[in-house]
Amino acid sequence: MNKFRIHIAKRDTMPVAAAWAIRIGAIVLALLLGSLLTLVLTGKNPLSVLLTIVQGAFGTERKIWTTLRDTSVLLMFGLAVAPAFKMRFWNIGAEGQVLMSGLGTAVVMFFLGGKINDGLLIILMLVAAIVCGMLWAFIPAVIKAKWNTNETLSTLMLNYIAAQIVSMFIAWAVPSGSMKMGIINQDTNAGWLPALFGNKHILIIIMALLITAFVFVYIKYGKGGYELTVVGESVKTARYVGIKVEWVIIRTMLISGAICGIIGFLQVAGVEHTISPNTAGGLGFTAVLVAWMAKLNPIVMIFTSMLIVVMSNGAGDVASSLGLNASFSDILTGIILFFLIGCEFFINYKICFSAKNDKISSDVTDSKESESSGGVEENEGGKQS
Amino acid sequence: MKKIERNNISYYEQRKNIGINEMSNQQIAVQMENITKTFGSVIANKNVDLEIRNGEILSLLGENGSGKTTLMNMLSGIYAPDEGRIFVNGEEVRIKSPRDAYELGIGMVHQHYKLIDVLTATENIILGLDGKLNIKEATAQIKEICDRYGFDVDPNQKVYDMSVSQKQTIEIVKMLYRKAQILILDEPTAVLTPQETDKLFDVLRNMRNDGKAIVIITHKMHEVESLSDRVAVLRSGELIGYLVTKETNATEMTNMMVGKSVSLNITRREPVDPKDRVIVSGINVVSEDGIQKLKDVSFTVRSGEILGIAGISGCGQKELLEAIAGLQPTQSGSIKFVNDDGSEEELLGMSPTQITEKGVKLSFVPEDRLGMGLVGNMDITDNIMLRSFRRGKAPIADRKFSRNLAGEIVDDLQVVTPNLQTPIRRLSGGNVQKVLVGREISTSPKVLMTAYAVRGLDINSSYAIYDQINLQKEKGCAVVYVGEDLDVLLELADRILVLCAGQVSGIVDGRTIDKNTLGMLMTKVGGEKSNE
Incomplete structure (x- = not known):
């Protein structure tokens, strides 16, 4: 009788191709499990459910543009948090930073709309948005740099403060007490972003691609990106080579804040033309997922953000055309994410099954080759980490 | 499942002759057979057969990365072997955790002590043991052990008040208190003064005379010579052979360890x-x-x-x-x-x-190589760039310069690496240090x-570093x-x-x-x- 032993060992490195094969395999498995669940729970044809999701995201021209725009917005959120994450600064405050910049945009739009030249107005709105976003990122950065406070808490709490400030502004600006801002400058369209090439989504998509390129180059090739990577890996090393750690933390967060500023500006001036505490829509948290699933690689983030957007945009159609609850798409999304994140375990570790044999294999020694393990061994004992 | 699995086949019959057996009237405490352990693609131990005897001090000798610590960690339950069998006192055992090891009478004193600072010596020693908590009795027993072997320990002293050598003593007493018959020490003298080392060696000799089996891992030749009875030499994860300490010398051991002859002289020119x-x-x-x-x-x-x-x-x-x-x-x-x-x-x-x-x-090679001097997750080029990334006015870092410099350092100092893109933490200790020293002296x-x-560097790497230091002095x-x-x-x-x-x-x-x-x-x- 063979008894099996199982143990887990850390992998050295895996070829990139193999790692992606595992990830794709994980998605296939997730789809299979999702199909099974669909069959068992709803009795519908799983393929038709999947098709409906794809239809819901890409079915019509309008849907394609919406999906592209939503992907771009989510992508920008991810890009805003990625540099900070690379620095091991757990910024979950994109929500609040976008909200504050949206507020900045709305305030300028509300008070100066129609009073000054429209071009100047839009520039002022953008400046206000970026300043507000940077301010909201500067606060947690500076208290982290100076007093080493926990940035997870401070960025999270600043989200709530931002939401309350927006509510306060609305309560003050809308005397009717409806607590709804309404569309700003509905008659004049002052401060509304023009539709490029006759399409109001294109500007957002272009901005998202520009920011992707910027963040990619900044992190991978820039001096600043190099500095923040060193700070993230080891503050001691950074100080040893004379990197000003405090300044790097603040500078990186200012960049995050500026990107959030652009998002807030685009959302308020380009899409919603109003402000509410829900303007950021929780995307600041989804962005964490987008960034980490892509291993903080801006290019890969395009795909991770699209995956999430397709699943959630397709959910509506699953609900309406198949008569299923919209939550069903959430279940499928959950399964896919679970598999995607879970498969990283198999990329980093291997599971060894070894049969316990009762014979002593004395002939193994004969086939000994002089393995040239050279100098690429790890330090002894350093493998536990 | 039973922790200790018995095996009916007498392993004495099956054992191959693996070295000297003149003293085989001594009882064999541990027999490791055909042990293989890999980490990823790195083979830490390959088909190792090792014999540890009672009443004997065995030195485990080998360069860094030759698998000494890994081998002993498998005895103390930190790792499990991928292949092979372990016998303790003639019975096949499977050691799954440090607790299994302790139940088999195996104790290991690690390079980094595993003590709790805010507890006293006694509390640390009895920590994790079963049975009723009786500090008084434990203290008395600890005193007895200390008297027997000549330890100088105050059982009620807190660990944070202790010197390094006292902490080490506590680790050893802990093993003795748990009735360890087989004691493994991983580079025990690294932090001790010569006087403290002598004291430790006296204690170890006492313990050997008491019939315990002792394994000591060390890099220092003169310690091997003065302390051990037998030497087991490992190279690249494989057991090369045994030597009887009395019949060998430092040069022979080094040659066996490195696999070629090495000169052990450092030149010192007049300034x-x-x-x-x-x-x-x-x-x-x-x-x-x-x-x-x-x-x-x-x-x-x-x-x-x-x-x-x-x-x-x-x-x-x-x-x-x-x-x-x-x-x-x-x-x-x-x-x-x-x-x-x-x-x-x-x-x-x-x-x-x-x-x-x-x-x-001013160049500085700090003590903490991977925590301060280098970044473990970055590749060689990026680590070389730590000193030169500010070059130029452009916001884009000049990687080409660093890549060239990295190539030169790898060539000049003979750094063994698959390529410049390998994360530095995956190099062996000696190669890591060569990269660091190379970068620091590259600015003349x-x-x-x-x-x-x-x-922690092996002999070859150490001498390469001494040479570089001497070269700077001459410059x-x-x-x-x-x-x-x-x-x-x-x-x-x-x-x-x-x-x-x-x-x-x-x-x-x-x-x-x-x-x-x-x-x-x-x-x-x-x-x-x-x-x-």
Whole structure:
């Protein structure tokens, strides 16, 4: 009788191709499990459910543009948090930073709309948005740099403060007490972003691609990106080579804040033309997922953000055309994410099954080759980490 | 499932002859058979057969990365072997956890002690044991063990009040209290003074005479010679063979370990035209917790000369070097850098960047290689770039320069690496250190400071590093070398500064001083004889 032993060992490195094969395999498995669940729970044809999701995201021209725009917005959120994450600064405050910049945009739009030249107005709105976003990122950065406070808490709490400030502004600006801002400058369209090439989504998509390129180059090739990577890996090393750690933390967060500023500006001036505490829509948290699933690689983030957007945009159609609850798409999304994140375990570790044999294999020694393990061994004992 | 699985086949019949058997009337305590362990693609141990006997001290000898610690970790339950079998006292066992090991009477004293600071010696010793908690009885038993082997331990002392050697003693007493018959020590002397080492060795000999099986992992040849009965040599994860200590010598052991013959001499040339380069006077450092780390330290480093710094670990070496490098805030004093033309720069209070901007070429190889000197997750090029990423005005870093420099360093210092894109943490300790030293000397420094530059390195790598340091000295660089191996310090350094508890207890000539005097100075505070 063979008894099996199982143990887990850390992998050295895996070829990139193999790692992606595992990830794709994980998605296939997730789809299979999702199909099974669909069959068992709803009795519908799983393929038709999947098709409906794809239809819901890409079915019509309008849907394609919406999906592209939503992907771009989510992508920008991810890009805003990625540099900070690379620095091991757990910024979950994109929500609040976008909200504050949206507020900045709305305030300028509300008070100066129609009073000054429209071009100047839009520039002022953008400046206000970026300043507000940077301010909201500067606060947690500076208290982290100076007093080493926990940035997870401070960025999270600043989200709530931002939401309350927006509510306060609305309560003050809308005397009717409806607590709804309404569309700003509905008659004049002052401060509304023009539709490029006759399409109001294109500007957002272009901005998202520009920011992707910027963040990619900044992190991978820039001096600043190099500095923040060193700070993230080891503050001691950074100080040893004379990197000003405090300044790097603040500078990186200012960049995050500026990107959030652009998002807030685009959302308020380009899409919603109003402000509410829900303007950021929780995307600041989804962005964490987008960034980490892509291993903080801006290019890969395009795909991770699209995956999430397709699943959630397709959910509506699953609900309406198949008569299923919209939550069903959430279940499928959950399964896919679970598999995607879970498969990283198999990329980093291997599971060894070894049969316990009762014979002593004395002939193994004969086939000994002089393995040239050279100098690429790890330090002894350093493998536990 | 039973923890210990019995096996009916007598392994004595099956065993192959694996070395010398003249003393086989001694009882075999542990028999490891055909042990293989891999980590990823790295083979840590390959088909190793090892025999540990009662009443014997076995030295496990091998270069870094040869798999000594991994092999012993499999005995102490930290790792499980991928293949192979382990017999303890003739029975096949499976050791799944440190607890299994302890139940089999196997105890290991690790390089990094596993004690809880806020507990007393007794509490640490009985921690994790079953049965009723009876501190009084335990204390009495611990006292008895200490008397028997001549340990100097106060069972009620808190661990945070203890010196390194006391902590080590606690680890050993812990194993004895748990009735360990097989004791493994991983580089036990790395942090001890010569006097403390002698004391430890006496205790180990006592234990051997008591019939216990002792395994000691060490790099230091003279310790192997003076302590052990038998030597097992590992190379690249494989057991090369056994030697009887009495019948061998350091050269033979080294050759067996390295696989080719190695010369064990360090050349020491007379300094050429030494001039004062760095003048340190009266610096005081108080740590954040208010502990005085350096007290009124003054000395001069000269060009073309190696100033060795000796001292028990943690008596201010780290703070001293970091103060000069601009990384450690100082309370008072002065650190003057003397230019070739005689003009002076005050370095105290300057940051590393300011020091570089002043044009002072100061290089520093810190003790903490992967935590401070290098970034483990970055590749060789990016690690070389740590010193040069500011080049140029463009916001894009000049990787080409660093890549070329990295290539040169890899070639010059014979760094073994698959390519420049390999994360540095995956290189062996010696190669990691070569990259660090290579980067630090690539700027042709005027001052080179190294802290424990060869700690944990195998013989080949160590000598490669000594050569580089000597080369800098010949180029007229002022070298500060903090070391722990006194034999090497005595061979390498022109002058030796001895630190004790943050104070200078002597500056002596490296050519004339002997090891014992040096050891005495290391335990004398400010030249005064201490109570210890």
